[in-house]
Amino acid sequence: MKKIYIVLLLLCCCQWACSQDKATKIRESFLSGQPSELLVVSHRGDWRNAPENSLQAILNCIEMGVDMVEIDLKKTKDGHLVLMHDRLINRTMNGKGNAEDYTLAELKAMNLKNGAGCKTRHKIPTFEEVMLLCKGKIMVNVDKGYDYFKEAYAILEKTGTADQCVMKAGLAYEKVKAENGEVLDKMIFMPVVNLHKEGAEAIIDSYLEHMKPAAFELVFDNDGPEVQRLIKKVRDSGAKIFINTLWPELCGGHDDDRAVELKQPEESWGWVVNQGAKLIQTDRPALLLEYLEGKKLHD
Known part of the structure; x- marks a missing residue:
C-alpha cells in the first residue's frame, strides 16, 4: 500500500511539473523574439460554451490549449476583486445593479448567465480563484482592471502568479x-x-x-x-x-x-x-x- 501512495505522489508531482512547464513555455514564447509560434488569447474565456469570465470558461481554454485568457475585474462592496466585464451585473448574472454595491457573499449567492441570457449553475469567481486555477497552466491578460492595478498585483504576489499575468491600459x-x-x-x-x-x-x-x-x-x-x-x-x-x-x-x-x-x-x-x-x-x-x-x- 505504501508503494501505491508513493507512485500516486510521483504521478501528481509529474502532472504539476508538466503544468508548470506549460506556463513557463508560454511566457518564454511571449517574451522571446522568435516569431515562429503565435500565441492565442481567448476573449473572456470560452464564452460560447460557458458563461463569460467564469472558471469553466477559463478551464475550457486551458484544456483546448489556449495560451492566454483575457479577463475583466470589478471590486465588491467588501473589497474583493471579482471577474466581471460590465459596470452592471444585469447582463451576466441573475441580479441587478453594480458589482460594487454587493458583498462577495451576496454575489456568490447569485448565478452567472450564459451567452443566451439563461441562468446557469456557475458562480462569479474571484481574481484569486482564477489565478490559482491558472497557476502553471496558462497566462492571464487583465483587460478591464487597470483601476485595481496595485490590488491585483498583491493577489498575484500572494498566489505566486505575477509572472503569468499581463496588465494593460x-x-x-x-x-x-x-x-x-x-x-x-x-x-x-x-x-x-x-x-x-x-x-x-x-x-x-x-x-x-x-x-x-x-x-x-x-x-x-x-x-x-x-x-x-x-x-x-x-x-x-x-x-x-x-x-x-x-x-x-x-x-x-x-x-x-x-x-x-x-x-x-x-x-x-x-x-x-x-x-x-x-x-x-x-x-x-x-x-x-x-x-x-x-x-x-x-x-
Whole structure:
C-alpha cells in the first residue's frame, strides 16, 4: 500500500511539473523574439460554451490549449476583486445593479448567465480563484482592471502568479508611471494604442523611450498605409504585437467572423499573421488554434 501512495505522489508531482512547464513555455514564447509560434488569447474565456469570465470558461481554454485568457475585474462592496466585464451585473448574472454595491457573499449567492441570457449553475469567481486555477497552466491578460492595478498585483504576489499575468491600459506612459510606478516594473504591462486616432505615434514613442514594453496591443479601424506604417514601427522596435480579431473595428476588417462565417481565413487571420503579430485575441479560440496548427504556427 505504501508503494501505491508513493507512485500516486510521483504521478501528481509529474502532472504539476508538466503544468508548470506549460506556463513557463508560454511566457518564454511571449517574451522571446522568435516569431515562429503565435500565441492565442481567448476573449473572456470560452464564452460560447460557458458563461463569460467564469472558471469553466477559463478551464475550457486551458484544456483546448489556449495560451492566454483575457479577463475583466470589478471590486465588491467588501473589497474583493471579482471577474466581471460590465459596470452592471444585469447582463451576466441573475441580479441587478453594480458589482460594487454587493458583498462577495451576496454575489456568490447569485448565478452567472450564459451567452443566451439563461441562468446557469456557475458562480462569479474571484481574481484569486482564477489565478490559482491558472497557476502553471496558462497566462492571464487583465483587460478591464487597470483601476485595481496595485490590488491585483498583491493577489498575484500572494498566489505566486505575477509572472503569468499581463496588465494593460490605453493610457499614456506618463500617467501610468505616475499612478502605478511602484508595481509597473514588477509584472508585464502592455500599452493599448488606437492607431487610427491622433497622437498614436507619440504614445508609442513615449513608451519605447521610457519603458520598452514587451508588447503593444494595437487597435485600428482601417488597414491603410498609416496604420501599416505604425504596425511596422512597433514590430521593428522589437516589441511584440497583440491584435484583436473580435470585430472589424478593432482590426481593420480582418476579424473572426470574416474567417469563419465568410470563410476567408487568409484575409482575416492570415492578414494579421502577415503583419507580424505575436498574439491574436479571438472569440473563436478552437478554430484559430486549428488554423495556426495547420500553418505550423502553433503546437
